[in-house]
Amino acid sequence: MxxxxxxxxxxxxxxxxxxxxxxxxxxxxxxxxxxxxxxxxxxxxxxxxxxxxxxxxxxxxxxxxxxxxxxxxxxxxxxxxxxxxxxxxxxxxxxxxxxxxxxxxxxxxxxxxxxxxxxxxxxxxxxxxxxxxxxxxxxxxxxxxxxxxxxxxxxxxxTRVLFYRTDILEEHGYEEPPQNWEEMLEVSRELADRGDGMFGFDIDQNDQLVPPIFAWQNGWEFNEEEAEENFADPAFREAMDYYHTYFAEGLVQETEGVPIEQGFEEGSKPMFTSGPWMINIIRNEAPDIDGDWDVAMFPGNERNASAxxxxxxxxxxxxxxxxxxxxxxxxxxxxxxxxxxxxxxxxxxxxxxxxxxxxxxxxxxxxxxxxxxxxxxAPPVLSQWENIAQDLLSSLERINRGGADLDEELDNFQQQAANRLD
The missing domain is CATH 3.40.190.10 (Periplasmic binding protein-like II)
Structure with missing residues (x-):
């Protein structure tokens, strides 16, 4: 559709x-x-x-x-x-x-x-x-x-929003940006099929906020009283599986590749998320695509949440x-x-x-x-949160690049969180 x-x-x-x-x-x-x-x-x-x-x-x-x-x-x-x-x-x-x-x-x-x-x-x-x-x-x-x-x-x-190339989406029949997870996957698959070196979406794998954003979008909330049990919540696990889908299907680039503003201008990375500072960067460093890009709210599942x-x-x-x-x-x-x-x-x-x-x-x-x-x-106001978030990035890297089993790796991550929250 x-x-x-x-x-x-x-x-x-x-x-x-x-x-x-x-x-x-x-x-x-x-x-x-x-x-x-x-x-x-x-x-x-x-x-x-x-x-x-x-x-x-x-x-x-x-x-x-x-x-x-x-x-x-x-x-x-x-x-x-x-x-x-x-x-x-x-x-x-x-x-x-x-x-x-x-x-x-x-x-x-x-x-x-x-x-x-x-x-x-x-x-x-x-x-x-x-x-x-x-x-x-x-x-x-x-x-x-x-x-x-x-x-x-x-x-x-x-906060983070979706940056997207309006001209490239329109070339593939999309008159608007994706509004939810299902549409986001559909557009990403379509754009990744353009050929070698072409991707649908870009995920900053060093950004600690991205995985929690996907979880919040799926209706997950962190409850301090539940501590590490938060990470056994199906809403959290489903969100991490959704995150992994982009890597499993080759919709995003696993390696860092060219700077995002360059990939955005060239069209190899026609969608990504970033903050307000990126508006002027693109306007100043990629003037040739002026009028061919826009921003939209980050598409979610239960809600269009961001950090x-x-x-x-x-x-x-x-x-x-x-x-x-x-x-x-x-x-x-x-x-x-x-x-x-x-x-x-x-x-x-x-x-x-x-x-x-x-x-x-x-x-x-x-x-x-x-x-x-x-x-x-807002991320949880916990002194251990940054370490927990970094542990999650490491687990996702082992899943996305190392082929680790998602459920087993997230069980290990949950145990790490329990040790930090103890």
Missing amino acids: KFKKGLSMAAGVSLIVAAGCGNDNNAADGGNGEENNGGNNGETTTLSVWAMGEEGNALGSFVESFENEHENIEVNVQAIPWDNAHDSLLTAVASGDGPDVLQLGTTWVAEFAGAGAFLDLSDYEDDYDMINNDDFFEGALDTTYYNDAIYGVPWYVD IGGSHLSVFAKTENPEEALEFISYMSEPETQIEWFKETNTLPARQSAWDDEELQQDEKLAVFGDQLEEAV
């Missing part, structure tokens, strides 16, 4: 910032979510913020308007290379000499919250309306909780300036500020109301990301 186009275009990274304590001056009176112009007899409080890579450079010039509104608060931003971020925070936790404000990748919440690195923001929920605000995407809010406490405020978000990523702003537990830190986080989380940050960095706002912005509404490709964020799921 060939399908006709009818997609909705309605609008709907992980990064860590460590900030120095900034405790050379007495803390200014703050709170209540209101503008804080001081209250410390004219003395200036300094919040030293370390941000990752290019975003750190962007944030350094971005805070000027905050300082103009808060004349007794200065923000000192230092860019930290991504490779050093995790170790920098470990050092800060161990020494107690850490940041006022942290921009935290969502997958690190459990590890560092469990180590006592962050201030529990639930104690400030009545005074600052950006804490636990349901204007944030639900998936983003989910990753701010750990052990019934709140350890961050969503800043920006990302939600991005970063939060958190407060270091040892800060001497909690009110000033929260004033800064409040400012950065305002819808108007998030829109300006999007225009500066092309990262997507975490506040749903920010998506009413005209620029986000008019770019149909970005609007699809807004739709997808409504169906985005």
Whole structure:
């Protein structure tokens, strides 16, 4: 069956910032979510913020308007290379000499919250309306909780959608992208049959989020009380079998091959999933296919789920300036500020109301990301999750490339998960 186009275009990274304590001056009176112009007899409080890579450079010039509104608060931003971020925070936790404000990748919440690195923001929920605000995407809010406490405020978000070559699909009789698993397999098989070196879909086999996305799409949910038994759920096992089908039938390339943007431009990899950053990469590096590609929600089975990523702003537990830190986080989380940050960095706002912005509404490709964020799921907030996800990738590699029996290998994976969760 060939399908006709009818997609909705309605609008709907992980990064860590460590900030120095900034405790050379007495803390200014703050709170209540209101503008804080001081209250410390004219003395200036300094919040030293370390941000990752290019975003750190962007944030350094971005805070000027905050300082103009808060004349007794200065923000000192230092860019930290991504490779050093995790170790920098470990050092800060161990020494107690850490940041006022942290921009935290969502997958690190459990590890560092469990180590006592962050201030529990639930104690400030009545005074600052950006804490636990349901204007944030639900998936983003989910990753701010750990052990019934709140350890961050969503800043920006990302998610994965389907990128596809409209011209190639149309050549094969498909006027719209696939809408579900059955159609996704049908289109992939059709496109893989074009000849040697041609594939239907591309799967990043190093991406820890891809296998869980397939599971979420099949109705699977992780329940902490069930622990490793989650991985015996038929919904999970069926999703891994579906994932394996693409390799068993040669619909995806087992080896890395050419960069995805090159394969997409050449047409050898006419469908893949990626985040919003890929839009500009394709526009800039593959201008010859302008008008011949589009994006759509990730086709699923029970639901068209994807993963939600991005970063939060958190407060270091040892800060001497909690009110000033929260004033800064409040400012950065305002819808108007998030829109300006999007225009500066092309990262997507975490506040749903920010998506009413005209620029986000008019770019149909970005609007699809807004739709997808409504169906985005947060990975479990567990300190062991990244290791479990890596174990799953290793098991799937043995299944896809080594010919291991799927059921036996997933049983072994479940036992590994049990050991990690014990």
